[in-house]
Amino acid sequence: MDIVIGIDIGGTTVRVGAITSEGELLAWRKAPIEAARGPQAGLEKISGLIQEVLQDDDVAITTKPVSLLGVGIGCTGPVDPVRGVINNPYTLPTWENVPIWAWLEDRFSVPVTLENDADTAALGEYWIGAGRGVKKLYAITVGTGIGTALIVDGRIYRGLDGAHPEGGHQVIDPSGPSCYCGQNGCWEILASGTAITQMGREMVSSLSEPIKESSLEGIQDVSKEFADSPLLKMNQDQIDTRKIAELAHQGDDLASKIMQKAVDYFCLGLANIIVLFTPDMIVFSGGVMENVDLYMPAVEETIRKLDGIVPAERIQIRQAQLGSYAGLYGAAYTILKKVSS
Amino acid sequence: MDIVIGIDIGGTTVRVGAITSEGELLAWRKAPIEAARGPQAGLEKISGLIQEVLQDDDVAITTKPVSLLGVGIGCTGPVDPVRGVINNPYTLPTWENVPIWAWLEDRFSVPVTLENDADTAALGEYWIGAGRGVKKLYAITVGTGIGTALIVDGRIYRGLDGAHPEGGHQVIDPSGPSCYCGQNGCWEILASGTAITQMGREMVSSLSEPIKESSLEGIQDVSKEFADSPLLKMNQDQIDTRKIAELAHQGDDLASKIMQKAVDYFCLGLANIIVLFTPDMIVFSGGVMENVDLYMPAVEETIRKLDGIVPAERIQIRQAQLGSYAGLYGAAYTILKKVSS
16 A cells, blocks of 8 residues: 655654555654754654654554655745755754755655645645645644645645745734844734733733832722732743633633733734635634634634625634644645655 | 737726737727716627727728637626626626626627736736736735735636635734724725825824924924925815825925835735735836835835745835736736637
């Protein structure tokens, strides 16, 4: 049986899986990427994981003899999908101009592909997840940052010279805080997991400050409203998106207020995606979006409001189905497309 | 010789041209559309203009015998390009569900196409103008409103069910004024020609108001700075984008300040287009963009700032070449693509 290796390289973890051409994940491994140990060590580790997966009983028994069609990689960007080079010293320290494509092609003598991980995750959902066969699929991943991808008829939308657009850095409020992207108030700096943590810590800190005389009345009222919130009893480093979302689910007013602010920012960027792309489906993924129930009322309101301008109410909104495996499936899919085209 | 009819239906004017398959505009007519007289009168007028153009000496002599390949239409939206129906009672009063495609097919017995006019203008620039053969071409038209179009490999990017995305209604500053699109601070309400006129009138009006005691010092300073501006001597209805841009060109400080505000808003939306689409080329068109020299310093600064996130500095920025004829060429091109596919 034909087997494809799918690889997902993130800032902390690398996942490797063996997937059939029908989309069945037979075996997988994950390991810390330890990027700072250098690309050579990383490539050897990935190579080892590939061999492990191929020798896994579930692969060897099911598919004997194993016919390896290729190795598909999704990697945290920037990557160059045209030349097959990872160039991401930001989240993979020391990984500057790493020709992973050539290296693996040499090692395994099969076709190799390299894509941005937002693109492979979206492709996975298109192939085998929430967006099967959807003509225009837009994927939004909210985690540490915000990643976006557009899949048109099963193909990744690419910018010039194969560049991956960075929808997470659209500006939604120019009066917002500054981002490493060089702009103020982009989507990522206002609505990502990092942003929610930051907003939570700032709000708790401002509520815990000694009350200023000049604005005594207002602050006292606000403090009283949230006096019972467990957030006010936590240290700054205990406050993060997971905790805030958990408390919001339990009905804590302060946590709900913080989440609502993030949800409103999220919906500003979502509205822009809708008017600029008007896709058939939008798929939400990423850790923050595990709290999608906190987002849906505002998402639905946003869509209702836009329906006069574009057919927003006909856009399907879906939660991703493949979780942390979407990237493996999508990476494998790029090989199937490559070898069949 | 093969001839295609291109039609451009705007809110006030309809243009009809006869174009060869090599892209030569042989003859054209324009007339007021007078939409309020009803779609039947409009269709008869368009039909008359087509006949006039086909009988024009330059067509009849050059191309005898005339072989009409089809009629391509670009029309101010919303239009339904799949069913060939104009549904735009907003800028074409009474034109609700007008099946122009079927009507013209019946009258002339040739293929007919119908597209949004932002799309046909962009296609015209792709075929025969500033964006010839460009892989991913993004067109931004700034006039009364802001229209956008994306052309990928010579094909119009369409949203779900053929919908035309409305990039002019992306939100760039949620603290901005409210728009008929249902949102606050969208691109069109802050950076279109209408917005510039509005900002100019408001600024002049606020500078002409009696000085309030509470803020005496600041206002006096500002008033003094602009005291010489001819804008302060004009009636509100004399102040419009054309006048403001003209005075800005002459170095008038107040007019320059108004234009700069509009340019800054324009660049916020432009930056979003760049990070979300990263096209090979962006083409500017529309009446306001005849003042492109006032925009370029800020546009270049915007691009420089974004170059770390996406390869912004490799995006070609061009002024449209076909002016008010772009739509005719693009409409004709849709027929050439249709009959050859």
